[in-house]
Amino acid sequence: MKLLRLSFSLLLIVLAAVVGPGFVGRCFAASSPCEITLSRDTIEVGTGFAGGTVEVKGTVPEGSTVVVKVISSSKKVALSRKGRVSGLWMTVERAQVDGMPGMYKVFTSGKISDISPEVQQSLGVDREFTAARQLAKVTEKHEEKTVTVDPKTAKVFIDGLISLMAQKGLYTIKENAVKVSGSSFEATIDIPAYIPRGETKIEVYAVNKDAVVASSTATLNVVPVGLVKTLGDMAEHNAVVYGILAVLVALTAGITIAQFFKWLQRVIFKDEGVGAHH
Incomplete structure (x- = not known):
């Protein structure tokens, strides 16, 4: 029995030496998880809905930079690009963008630049919305067939869609928008009137020394009610x-x-x- 305990102790020592600080970080995250609560888990969208807010609170390992990411489900969007033809301003190209989240919001307790570019991209919180761009698929109709457009043209449409989403308050990055006190944090998520229906994921990350030490996810349900629900169901069915x-x-x-x-x-x-x- 003593020999078994000794062997187990030696195994732990070897694991600690091989894995190093990363193993300690994962243990720390497991023993002090990133816990979050929402002020409400459902938003009802009726004819008079003009937007609202959701409070996000929780705990993270002390000394961490807190990142809150809010992502809604994707939907297909039809876009048109205008240009001059014989001196007239008119539509010169149409395409559909599919796969991009309908809403993509990022809130941080500090500056985005304080987080390394590698971690920014791995979490999908960089200013270029790289993670959302990578999900996009841009297609167009060509001789009654749906074809994927070339990367250069796709970028034009994706840039345009992100610009439109930003104007509606759906794609935003807000620095110093998460209040942190010790191991507690809180943030106010602004919900625009154009929020997509369905599930919205709220992800919280605790970053320390360019490494994610804890994370957690909550779900916010956006449901249509009243006339909005009736018309939506009618349009679908x-x-x-x-x-x-x-x-x-x-x-x-x-x-x-x-x-x-x-x-x-x-x-x-x-x-x-x-x-x-x-």
Whole structure:
């Protein structure tokens, strides 16, 4: 029995010598995990939804730089590129971008530059959104066939999509946006009105000396409710009825606007004794 204990002790010593500090780091992360809690785990999106916030709190190994990454599911986006043709500004190319997350937000407790480029890219938190770009697949229709575009053209469309997403508050990087006190941290995640429906992953990383020492993940569910859910379900499961309804709504809106302007014209010209029709 004593011989068995001695052999086990020698094995631990050898493992510690071979693996080195990396083994200690993993043990430290396991004994002091990165724990996170959300102020809410569900966001309901109705017709009046204009955005909101989610509070993220938790604990990390003391002395760590905290990185919070928020990623929504991907969706296919149709884009068009405009250019001049015979002096006219018009669409010159169309493509679809698939695979890129619908939302990609990064929050850090310090500056991104304080984290090595290697760790930035491994975590997917660099300013170029490299991780999101690598997921993208850009295709176009060519003679009734779907073909993958060349890398140079793909970059143009991916750059354009990221720019559009940034304008809507869906792709952002915010430095010094995570408050850290000892081993505790907290951050406020702003949720834009355009947040994609479905699951949104909130990932937290603790970085120390250019190494990830702890991490954890939570899920935020974004669900449509009320009229938004009804129309969404109709568009997905009964496209014909949805199309007919969309046309009727458009016609009704057009007639209503026309009647409104006729009424407005009568009111404006009433006191001047001028008829609406000449």
